[in-house]
Amino acid sequence: MKPIPQKIYLASKSPRRRELLRQIGIDFELLLLRDQTPRGPEVSEEVLPNERAEDYVARVTLEKAQFAQKTMWWRKLPSRPILAADTTVVLDGRILGKPADEAEAIAMMHALSGRTHQVLTHVAVLHEERTHQLTQRSDVAFAALSDETIRAYCATAEPYDKAGGYGIQGQAALFIQDIAGSYSGIMGLPLYETGQLLKQAGLHIL
Template sequence: MKNPYQKIYLASKSPRRRELLRQIGVAFELLLLRDQTPRGPDVSEEVLPHEAPQAYVARVTMEKARAAQQMMVWRSLPVRPILAADTTVTIDGQILGKPADKAEAGAMLRRLSGRSHQVLTSIAVIHGEQSWQLTQVSDVLFQELTEAMIEAYCDTSEPYDKAGAYGIQGPAAIFIESIRGSHSGIMGLPLFETAQLLQQAGIRIL
């Protein structure tokens, strides 16, 4: 039987990651990083010059995990494994972040229309002095999007808190012809890989 007292810290504001952890029965508490402090965010998500997408998403994820670990120590919280993750969308080697407005969201969707792109989700687990990390990559093929489809989608709240201006778990699912990789990874937390890392950190899944 799984130890009911096993619990992790989740260093993520994403409601989708919370849902996915609950799906596999992982107990967690939120350990949220700050977007604004007098010195700026706890972790900057700015892309470094000439930084490749896979290097970027891995770096940001580990920085989130390390910052959460420091927060755990500063607050004298119970010591538990910490899980952090970051997801980015890339096409033609360029990172597509979260759109700032409707025009930017529309431009991203036009770029993805009728083409295949990659969704990269990196996950990191830290426990004590040990850390484990991997990045899962999925290929996503969009159908050709009409201007009417793009306009209607951008009139919803869906595109604006998601990398690449869409979420597979929402209405944009109808845009997707096929995926090769991890459906949950595209949502923001690849469950197979997450379970592997958590088990290495001593968290029993089943």
Template structure:
């Protein structure tokens, strides 16, 4: 039986992460980080440090998001609850693919992924009782060879532009994917197995 108060804060703008938390019955409130703060720039920078490897990058950004959101909770004197944050990156040839800025960049990403296998790395962090618990999940995704018409048609939709790597596994791009090794929900942006493990450390059971 669940305890009376199992609500958490979710420090993410991603509608996919909200959907996945609802899927496993987690009650949450949004604790949004800003893209533009009064001091200039985002609350948490997602720029890659020189020489930073993809796995280290996604772990660092996720940790910083969780820690910053926990600070906001205290500064605003909000009810103290666990804070969940996550970050996802797509990697191919040791190159980190973020969200495409425009159609040309989205097309470039699809050309790079076409006919090849890439990695999707998602890290999840839970800040609770002044401690940070974090797990990272890595999946491999294989794309079929894409024609120019397929790539153009996909880039004519709204799907590529708010997703790392320029595609969403749960949408139209599912027809591009010939094989997945790993976590489907991790590729969506929140690996539910790892997330449930972290929530358990805060005394929140999803079953």
């Protein structure tokens, strides 16, 4: 039986996912997808009509992983397991993506204020012909936020590259009264579940 490579490809631009993989001792090389090509992004993150959040986050993750795998083959790169993930924030069944501007970020914070929402992170590991995947869900309770606090937060750079307009590992930690689920999953990569998937793919992990 062929030995499983102990280094993986990470198909994600997220610096948080890189930090989390390093935290659990996973050696990785980036295999990034392009956002800008003559035909648009290599993997679209647009929500399809009537698409449920669970279906959306799984579809986008799997498309990222599959495109990265095809890229590995096209470039004749060494064959390694490929990890991809996608995180979305859900409030009352509505997907909250990355805010396009300050007005949208402010509106998102007002919507989340004093409410409990869900964070879904889907993780997929592809190796050769096998796919290992799951969705991890966390519930996050926000305190009631004043308009002044919301505007001060949205004047920072923090909300604009994150689903739902906030990062639990940043200043938005001040808003979070309670979480039920996975802290690292809310950051973008649930470490327990990711470790299980990598083990299923054959990697040796502690």
